[in-house]
Amino acid sequence: MTAIRLLVWKDLVLELRTKEILTAMAVFSMLVAVVFGFAFSPSPDDAVRLLPGMLWVTLVFAATMGLSRSFVLEREQECLEGLRLFPIDRSAIYIGKALANLVFLFAVEVLLLPALAAISGVSLLPRLFPLLAVLVLGTIGLVAVGTLFSAMSVHTRIREVLLPVLMLPLAAPVLISGTKAMQGLLAGRLWADVLPGIRILGAFDVIFGVIGYLVFEYVLEE
Amino acid sequence: MKTRDWRAAVIALGGILAVTGLAMATLYAPEEKTMGDAQRIFYLHVPSAWIGFLAFGVVFVSSIAYLATRRRAFDLAAAASTEVGVVFTTLAIASGAVWGRYAWGTWWSWDPRLTTTFMLWFIYVVSLMVRAYGGTGNQPSKFAAVLGIVGFLDIPLIHLSVVWWRSLHPLPVVVRPEGFGSGLHPAMLQTLLVNLAAFTLLYVALFSIRRAQMTAMDALVTRRDESYQPAGVDLPAASLEVR
Numbered sequence: 001m002t003a004i005r006l007l008v009w010k011d012l013v014l015e016l017r018t019k020e021i022l023t024a025m026a027v028f029s030m031l032v033a034v035v036f037g038f039a040f041s042p043s044p045d046d047a048v049r050l051l052p053g054m055l056w057v058t059l060v061f062a063a064t065m066g067l068s069r070s071f072v073l074e075r076e077q078e079c080l081e082g083l084r085l086f087p088i089d090r091s092a093i094y095i096g097k098a099l100a101n102l103v104f105l106f107a108v109e110v111l112l113l114p115a116l117a118a119i120s121g122v123s124l125l126p127r128l129f130p131l132l133a134v135l136v137l138g139t140i141g142l143v144a145v146g147t148l149f150s151a152m153s154v155h156t157r158i159r160e161v162l163l164p165v166l167m168l169p170l171a172a173p174v175l176i177s178g179t180k181a182m183q184g185l186l187a188g189r190l191w192a193d194v195l196p197g198i199r200i201l202g203a204f205d206v207i208f209g210v211i212g213y214l215v216f217e218y219v220l221e222e
Numbered sequence: 223m224k225t226r227d228w229r230a231a232v233i234a235l236g237g238i239l240a241v242t243g244l245a246m247a248t249l250y251a252p253e254e255k256t257m258g259d260a261q262r263i264f265y266l267h268v269p270s271a272w273i274g275f276l277a278f279g280v281v282f283v284s285s286i287a288y289l290a291t292r293r294r295a296f297d298l299a300a301a302a303s304t305e306v307g308v309v310f311t312t313l314a315i316a317s318g319a320v321w322g323r324y325a326w327g328t329w330w331s332w333d334p335r336l337t338t339t340f341m342l343w344f345i346y347v348v349s350l351m352v353r354a355y356g357g358t359g360n361q362p363s364k365f366a367a368v369l370g371i372v373g374f375l376d377i378p379l380i381h382l383s384v385v386w387w388r389s390l391h392p393l394p395v396v397v398r399p400e401g402f403g404s405g406l407h408p409a410m411l412q413t414l415l416v417n418l419a420a421f422t423l424l425y426v427a428l429f430s431i432r433r434a435q436m437t438a439m440d441a442l443v444t445r446r447d448e449s450y451q452p453a454g455v456d457l458p459a460a461s462l463e464v465r
Binding site for chain 2: 145148152155156157158162165166168169170172173176177180196197200203204207208211215218219221
């Protein structure tokens with residue numbers, strides 16, 4: 001437990017001192033949101049339908065960007081070597097990195113959600129808590145597979161290119177269910193109508209959290 | 223030479239069945255009521271899709287076995303099955319698109335089974351990429367194994383989420399609650415089964431040939447590295463290890 005806390009602490013301190021990942025992710029996600037605005041120039045009616053898709057695509061892009069940095073940092077100056085020598089269960093490193101990535105992504109969402117709502121003119125407030133529940137579940141899923149793939153792709157020759165092509169097909173359930181559930185909520189559907197999507201998101205989080213935890217040590221080996 | 227014999231037998235039997243299956247599909251099976259002759263692509267489409275899924279099942283099992291035992295043989299099995307699986311899934315998608323053009327009037331629709339198969343195809347193409355560009359030593363094998371496990375488990379979730387999203391694909395006609403094959407004319411079912419058997423034998427043959435090729439390639443690399451001894455240099459043991 002202490003080990004995990006230390007690992008998260010290390011990433012957060014590093015980030016607070018450099019502010020590299022957060023700045024890049026935040027600026028990039030805002031830009032993508034603005035570009036979506038140009039591309040679709042949605043009328044208020046369209047916006048309700050388009051906003052969830054815009055949000056999730058932006059999030060997946062931002063997550064891919066932040067996650068690829070996550071292990072590149074560890075690679076510089078042989079940090080990963082140090083982590084490997086650390087006398088703890090290798091899976092603890094997965095949990096630590098995933099939690100840190102989760103914090104970064106939540107921070108981006110805190111900015112992105114109001115910005116997207118303002119740009120598209122959709123009011124999120126009436127259904128804020130259900131929307132946040134969908135967002136949190138989906139984000140956990142993205143980070144669960146993303147952390148694993150980030151550790152994988154950093155060892156390959158084409159690392160920046162490989163992570164997105166790994167992430168997008170594997171995160172498809174999150175994209176589909178997250179978008180559809182949010183569309184349902186924004187269209188004023190009942191909670192029961194979006195429940196199947198929420199269940200899929202929950203199942204995704206549990207399955208890939210556990211799988212990531214189990215197979216991470218194989219990814220970390222030299 | 224024993225192994226070559228059984229492989230040759232499988233290929234011969236598969237070839238005979240494939241020709242029979244093709245003849246049955248074009249001559250023996252009755253014409254379908256609404257789709258006409260276009261429906262005959264069914265006898266190619268369903269076996270291809272079946273082999274695609276079978277191949278990825280083999281990848282899943284071999285990947286787990288490889289991570290658990292670290293035996294190169296399981297990794298080669300996963301690699302061979304991925305390649306053959308990608309080919310058959312491509313065939314299934316292409317034949318499905320042509321059939322869809324005639325039956326539905328569109329090349330593509332975002333139906334659950336189409337979308338799931340397409341995503342499956344993507345995941346295993348990426349797996350080929352991981353093998354081709356993966357890191358050093360046996361890392362590509364391990365990464366591909368991890369992807370083989372994660373990808374296979376992802377398929378049901380993708381399917382569920384697309385089902386929740388929309389549905390258009392015809393309902394299953396072979397395995398259904400009213401009994402095996404009850405949705406099909408008997409002659410159609412016989413034709414389908416012959417084609418399924420032919421494709422399965424084809425898969426077994428392609429898979430074992432490809433695996434044997436990869437094993438031979440491995441042995442070749444080992445030999446070459448063993449004989450590579452620069453004059454007057456004492457190589458550390460590690461540099462002689464082969465991936």
